[in-house]
Amino acid sequence: xxxxxxxxxxxxxxxxxxxxxxxxxxxxxxxxxxxxxxxxxxxxxxxxxxxxxxxxxxxxxxxxxxxxxxxxxxxxxxxxxxxxxxxxxxxxxxxxxxxxxxxxxxxxxxxxxxxxxxxxxxxxxxxxxxxxxxxxxxxxxxxxxxxxxxxxxxxxxxxxxxxxxxxxxxxxxxxxxxxxxxxxxxxxxxxxxxxxxxxxxxxxxxxxxxxxxxxxxxxxxxxxxxxxxxxxxxxxxxxxxxxxxxxxxxxxxxxxxxxxxxxxxxxxxxxxxxxxxxxxxxxxxxxxxxxxxxxxxxxxxxxxxxxxxxxxxxxxxxxxxxxxxxxxxxxx
Numbered sequence: 294x295x296x297x298x299x300x301x302x303x304x305x306x307x308x309x310x311x312x313x314x315x316x317x318x319x320x321x322x323x324x325x326x327x328x329x330x331x332x333x334x335x336x337x338x339x340x341x342x343x344x345x346x347x348x349x350x351x352x353x354x355x356x357x358x359x360x361x362x363x364x365x366x367x368x369x370x371x372x373x374x375x376x377x378x379x380x381x382x383x384x385x386x387x388x389x390x391x392x393x394x395x396x397x398x399x400x401x402x403x404x405x406x407x408x409x410x411x412x413x414x415x416x417x418x419x420x421x422x423x424x425x426x427x428x429x430x431x432x433x434x435x436x437x438x439x440x441x442x443x444x445x446x447x448x449x450x451x452x453x454x455x456x457x458x459x460x461x462x463x464x465x466x467x468x469x470x471x472x473x474x475x476x477x478x479x480x481x482x483x484x485x486x487x488x489x490x491x492x493x494x495x496x497x498x499x500x501x502x503x504x505x506x507x508x509x510x511x512x513x514x515x516x517x518x519x520x521x522x523x524x525x526x527x528x529x530x531x532x533x534x535x536x537x538x539x540x541x542x543x544x545x546x547x548x549x550x551x552x553x554x555x556x557x558x559x560x561x562x563x564x565x566x567x568x569x570x571x572x573x574x575x576x577x578x579x580x581x582x583x584x585x586x587x588x589x590x591x592x593x594x595x596x597x598x599x600x601x602x603x604x605x606x607x608x609x610x611x612x613x614x615x616x617x618x619x620x621x622x623x624x625x
Contacts (some may be wrong), residue, residue: 334456339472341465342444348525350443354451357439358505359402365390365497368490373501373510375583376487377574380498381414381423383407383481389496391489394576396499397423398514399507401448403499404428404436412479413437417448417461418514418577419524420611421540423483426464426476445614446526462607462615480603484590485573510582518577518608528614533621537610542567542591544604548612549622555589563622565602566594 322344324337331354337344368391374380380391385407392403397416405412411428413436428435435452437459442449448461457469464476489496501509517524518538530537540551544565551569554560560567571589578585593604612619 332451332456335451335458336455336469339470340468341472342467346444347449348443350441350448350525352439352441354441355438356441357399357401359404359436359438360396360400360502361404361436363392363403363405363502364500366500368494368496368498371498374486374498375510375574375581376485377572377585377587378486378510378583379483379573379576380486380489381416381425381481381483382489382493382496383412383414383425383479384493385410385412385479389489389493391486391493391496391498393486393499394423394483395510395582396502398512398576398582399505399509400502401439402437402450411435413476414481415448415450415461418517419443419446419448420462420607421518421577422447422462422605422607422611423481424461424464424605425479425481427479428476430471430474430476443525445528445611446523447611447614460615462611478603480601482590482592482601483573483606487572488570488590512576512578512580512582512585514577515580516578518575523608523610526610526614528610529617531609531613531621533623535609535621537608539609540588540606541609541612542593542604543607543612543616544593544602546616546618547620547622548609548616549624550609551588551591551606553622553624554591560622560624561596562624564596566596566599568592568594 324344379394382391392414403414411434413426413428416423437450440449440451450459450461455470457466457471459466466472466474541548554569569589571587573590575585575588576582591606593602
């Protein structure tokens with residue numbers, strides 16, 4: 294969601310007071326009447342969450358437009374992407390594709406296909422969560438859009454087939470016909486453009502979208518990862534004194550502070566191997582994405598087989614919000 298923190302302080306206070314009162318309602322609370330008229334296809338009688346946990350993030354349904362059937366170009370044909378700029382790389386069936394954060398930060402969802410396989414690339418800037426999902430469950434395939442709603446500061450997606458609502462961080466349907474269904478995560482890496490090019494000389498990169506007027510390459514969340522608190526988040530702060538907007542590496546129910554991994558360079562524990570390498574800019578720091586502070590690139594592997602495994606580099610508050618009983622790998 295696009296935010297201007299200086300202008301929203303009064304609104305945040307009013308919203309926090311309103312939702313504090315709403316939190317006393319039984320679970321699940323009845324959704325506001327306006328939701329039903331805006332979402333006539335959504336079955337609000339099926340819900341696993343308290344509706345009072347959901348905030349309007351600002352833009353309406355599809356106000357942040359997802360990208361469908363993106364175009365791709367060879368690496369050698371790409372221009373304008375900074376060497377340190379973050380991209381989300383996905384490899385399926387020997388084909389490597391890069392999805393620049395300079396586009397994802399404005400669109401948040403890209404619906405793509407690898408052959409006949411539906412794949413959805415997602416990025417929630419408020420959580421720094423870049424997660425790639427298999428768009429097929431059983432024999433049903435789904436494409437997704439941005440609902441404009443937030444829960445625990447995380448994007449709520451909706452599928453265009455049933456208009457059920459899905460939590461981006463968990464990949465689980467929380468409202469509607471698909472309630473309880475869960476999307477399979479496809480391993481991906483958020484790395485620098487330079488790293489992707491070096492490792493995948495024959496790879497493809499998503500081309501600049503031409504249907505929208507957006508300041509691609511600019512960060513609309515300037516200094517967000519230096520803020521003291523997340524946007525529209527009213528949950529508990531992380532334990533152990535970990536700052537809410539500190540980056541952590543999350544694998545299932547465990548979280549490693551990025552500061553610890555960065556200091557060590559490599560960690561092998563709990564059955565996984567983590568590595569860190571400098572050279573990737575934060576997308577949520579300076580106005581120019583390519584000039585953000587160096588947060589480096591993390592990679593995760595199975596400690597026994599060496600195979601890449603799914604992981605995310607997210608803000609600490611996100612892990613605590615969705616994994617309140619999770620294990621914090623603080624170490625030394």
